Amino acid sequence: MTAVTHSLSGASSSQKLDWQAIDWPTVQNEVRRMQMRIAKAIRMKRYGKAKALQRLLTCSFYAKLLAVKRVAGNSGAKTPGVDRVTWKTPKQKMNAVFDLKRRGYQTQPLRRIYIPKRNGKLRPLSIPTMRCRAMQALHKLGLEPIAETLADRHSYGFRPWRSTADANEQCYCALAGKNSAQWILEGDIKSCFDKIDHDWLLANVPMDKVILRKWLKAGYVEGGDLHETMEGTPQGGVISPCLLTLTLRGMEAALMTIRRKPSNYSNKVNLIVYADDFVVTAKSKEMLETQVKPILESFLKERGLTLSGEKTKITHIEEGFDFLGFNVRKYKGKFLSKPSKDRVKGFLANIRDLIKKNRTVKTEVLIQLLNSRISGWANYYRHVAAKDTFSKVDDDIFWTIWRWAKRRHPKKGRRWIRKKYFRTKRFDRWTFFATMLDEDRKPYCLDLVRASGIPIRRHIKIQAEANPFDPKYRAYFADRRTSKRVSGSDPHLIF
Numbered sequence: 001m002t003a004v005t006h007s008l009s010g011a012s013s014s015q016k017l018d019w020q021a022i023d024w025p026t027v028q029n030e031v032r033r034m035q036m037r038i039a040k041a042i043r044m045k046r047y048g049k050a051k052a053l054q055r056l057l058t059c060s061f062y063a064k065l066l067a068v069k070r071v072a073g074n075s076g077a078k079t080p081g082v083d084r085v086t087w088k089t090p091k092q093k094m095n096a097v098f099d100l101k102r103r104g105y106q107t108q109p110l111r112r113i114y115i116p117k118r119n120g121k122l123r124p125l126s127i128p129t130m131r132c133r134a135m136q137a138l139h140k141l142g143l144e145p146i147a148e149t150l151a152d153r154h155s156y157g158f159r160p161w162r163s164t165a166d167a168n169e170q171c172y173c174a175l176a177g178k179n180s181a182q183w184i185l186e187g188d189i190k191s192c193f194d195k196i197d198h199d200w201l202l203a204n205v206p207m208d209k210v211i212l213r214k215w216l217k218a219g220y221v222e223g224g225d226l227h228e229t230m231e232g233t234p235q236g237g238v239i240s241p242c243l244l245t246l247t248l249r250g251m252e253a254a255l256m257t258i259r260r261k262p263s264n265y266s267n268k269v270n271l272i273v274y275a276d277d278f279v280v281t282a283k284s285k286e287m288l289e290t291q292v293k294p295i296l297e298s299f300l301k302e303r304g305l306t307l308s309g310e311k312t313k314i315t316h317i318e319e320g321f322d323f324l325g326f327n328v329r330k331y332k333g334k335f336l337s338k339p340s341k342d343r344v345k346g347f348l349a350n351i352r353d354l355i356k357k358n359r360t361v362k363t364e365v366l367i368q369l370l371n372s373r374i375s376g377w378a379n380y381y382r383h384v385a386a387k388d389t390f391s392k393v394d395d396d397i398f399w400t401i402w403r404w405a406k407r408r409h410p411k412k413g414r415r416w417i418r419k420k421y422f423r424t425k426r427f428d429r430w431t432f433f434a435t436m437l438d439e440d441r442k443p444y445c446l447d448l449v450r451a452s453g454i455p456i457r458r459h460i461k462i463q464a465e466a467n468p469f470d471p472k473y474r475a476y477f478a479d480r481r482t483s484k485r486v487s488g489s490d491p492h493l494i495f
Helices: 024-043 047-058 061-073 090-099 130-150 164-175 198-204 209-216 240-247 251-256 285-302 341-357 363-380 387-408 414-421 471-487
Strands: 110-116 122-127 183-188 220-222 225-227 270-274 277-282 313-316 321-323 326-331 334-339 422-425 428-437 443-447
Touching (some): 024 061, 024 130, 047 130, 061 130, 090 130, 130 209, 130 240, 164 334, 183 285, 183 321, 198 209, 198 240, 251 285, 277 285, 277 321, 285 313, 334 341, 341 363, 363 387, 363 428, 363 443, 387 414, 387 428
Antiparallel strands (some): 110 122, 183 313, 220 225, 422 428, 428 443
């Protein structure tokens, strides 16, 4: 490989570089250092300097490397845009890095597809080309530090280190106390990504306006026809979640005007936001109807958005409400968060469908397919009161597997089927298993994961003010990363 020297802001002195020989920790550290400088400039309200640093970062060779790596390495890398191009080889990826230039850059239309929603309707998904995705990832590196610095304290969607578990824990903080709020407005923004006003975005998003305008006005191809995009930011765009975070920034401040003083919590108004779903708490139903809802409608109208009449409703905490797949409710004054009934039914329906479609596969193949789904679903709900739900789910899955085994061997008796497919493991006499061979050709048992075997652990909510681009929180995020590794869950990494 030819020796190559790079500066953060300049291009390489040679076009020959081995993709597989890149020192990625150095790349990430250099990009992160510049991102922290951008965040510092925003905290000091030096917006001109932040803009200059953004431009320096988007021209950086290291940032371009990281942008291409993210796009080429994520789960959607095999899905092409309208040009049907994907980046598979190291050479293609390096060529893409050198092709990320502002001068002469033209966006291509998005490829429009539709994916089913839980309610049976279809959700439009717009897929950019690989080059457009990489350009969005590049500019997101410069925009994300600003979004993290300016975002509302209790906004948790599409942000590094924040998750649905944090939003659920904030519900506990706002509602669990004896004197906490009793009424909740469940809010949902109608067609949120598709309706954001372009003029508002261009006037309020602190990034390269020329590039942003090209993305917003790119249009989309459906059925061979080109359609204009007059509003919204595409679901499927790399930078769209960051744009949404900035769009909804300020909702919390708008609601806090209800309080007489910043330190007066007598009205018990709290906001918890995750993407386009949010809940607002208050001491009375009248306050939500006459004060909170008008403020929300005015705030959203300015951005071209409206509340969904179908999904927005006011509920008492004793009745409970569903939020992000959790059912939040007080039972005789005791706060409990559980998996929602609809999500449990949907999960079991998917498991039955998976088993039904794999009637003839080998036992070990079925177990591997089931284990990934059961583990993922149970880990999502491992932080709430889900023990009873996990046991009921395991029971339903057992009977589905039993019917699967009987269908495979209609002439065999129950004892034969039990001996072939189930073994005793500790105190469990009905562990579904398959015999496998390891690398040394030694047999071992591959067991079906049980949801009830996933331990319930309380999630420690992230500090509301914590910013991963602020040096004073460096030790805090290092501790959270360590604690998540110890608990067996994957850490929320910035890169």
